[in-house]
Amino acid sequence: MPPARPPHPPVSSIDVARLAGVSQSAVSRAFSPGASVSPKMRAKVLEAAAALGYRPSVIPRIMLSGRSRMIGIVVGGLDNPFYAAVLDHFATALQTRGLQTLMMRVPHALSLDGALDQLAGYRVDAVVTALAVGSRQAASALSALRIPIVCFNSRLTAPWISTIRSNNRAAGRLAAELLADRGVRRAAWLAGPADSAAARERGRGFADGLAARGLLPPIVLAADDSYDGGYAAMGALMHREPPPAGLFCSNDLMACGAIDALRARGLSVPGDVLVAGYDNIPQAAWHGYDLTTFDQQAEQMAAAALELLDDPATATGGQSRTIPARLIERGSTSGLIT
């Protein structure tokens, strides 16, 4: 049986017209701002509509205009509070503008194509995706849909595809400088998945920054980009050698995991090891972590995306905007390593 079918069709304008004793066109006019209808007729229609629980459908308007006032938001799992916050900011910003959020949750970047096919069927006005468009080939398939697409933290732009990103490389460099200033001589980089361009840039900036201070390249720890990933990677390192005095993690979830792994082995953060992350998730501000991090300013990213989509000159893609990540210094880097 097809799921979620209302057992009765919704109340239609025909039902309202019948109860009010007016024409269907009069019902339609009563609900169209500025349309010609007498106050008396409008009152009659609204009374019947209220009695029946009728709400005018936006579907005919979508059919005529090809515009749905729905924006597709594609996300890949909400277990990282950063993605939940981005979605939250977007849904709020869209609603403020009278737009709707058609949310698509896809398992991984490869499913972006299929998601967009479905969103295209609903005639979404635009798509915003937290998943990067991985290749030129994928980009040209998406461009063919002629739907404005804005990606986060992607490197690629193309016709119809724009990107909004954090200044990942500069932030990585800043993290290195901060740790060096606190006396760190040997640092590690807790890298996220290899397929994330944003994570790679953060790591590159961090290595640049250490080199600029005449320090050794970071110990690179590959890890899953989750709390458990950070915990496991840090734990494994400490089985082999003493931990480095400073640690930069490609996201906050991994940093929280790494901090707990250090403490589980009796080490203090920031007493023995300084730790910094990326994203400024709510948990970074929790007293148990008090984590220095970079705020990607999701609200500004959302605003920038909507600005690109608002302007016909930029909605057709090919644009790139950088939102500076803001360093949030907290207790996890407050000590001096001696």
Added chain:
Amino acid sequence: MPPARPPHPPVSSIDVARLAGVSQSAVSRAFSPGASVSPKMRAKVLEAAAALGYRPSVIPRIMLSGRSRMIGIVVGGLDNPFYAAVLDHFATALQTRGLQTLMMRVPHALSLDGALDQLAGYRVDAVVTALAVGSRQAASALSALRIPIVCFNSRLTAPWISTIRSNNRAAGRLAAELLADRGVRRAAWLAGPADSAAARERGRGFADGLAARGLLPPIVLAADDSYDGGYAAMGALMHREPPPAGLFCSNDLMACGAIDALRARGLSVPGDVLVAGYDNIPQAAWHGYDLTTFDQQAEQMAAAALELLDDPATATGGQSRTIPARLIERGSTSGLIT
């Protein structure tokens, strides 16, 4: 300027028909499973469609059937990871069934009415909401829409409105028994907002459970249902008197805040105080908290909601389903208070 308008209308079936040199109806048939169209004709249409990036619109089907295959999901902020997880489970479950998620983010329960008005305009097939329907009056306004609605943790059912809830009271009682078994003689209840029926039931069950063991009623601490709320309430209590030996919190976020407040004052969890929460958010499993909690089993709640909506006999509302919350015992209640 109206936001998010694609500067060009999407490719239409007319464009495809023109390029393929066939009728518009042939294009429509080529995209309708089971429709009569020759393989040669279909190939011609699909080739033209691919060249133009055409995707068939679902809008005419919605207009004819009054069914959109979109489900409205109403949430009130995603800063509690529990709500993010619920949304995540729902979006995944809906996609598995070929349904779409029209997400509405509303500031508070009072805005449910307005949200449903908008969702009704898009002809959603049903609405699932994390916000409770507060009053009989609100319920009858919503019933008038004749859209199947499923609420989480609401007490109220009505025509078209069903509810799925956790066995909050039984869980509260179980929390009391667990703490009493561990030697707690004086306990506190960190209550959430007064307008949450679910939180009130958890507190009532907790008080019942303590009474059944012959213990004093819990010290009741009112708090905002956030990490900061838990931190502040616990901190304020300790300024007045020594903390109770056991603490039950109406959600995990508050419990994490309370634990950090206890530790900030040099107390150990579970050495000095045992703590339990509710929701089983990911952070409850983090080593830094290792929090005993109740898992609401969001996946089962989502499945139960879709089951209600699938069946015409239950989609019309008035149903109530209880999903047992599962006790997850962790380190935060592992000690024995002596």
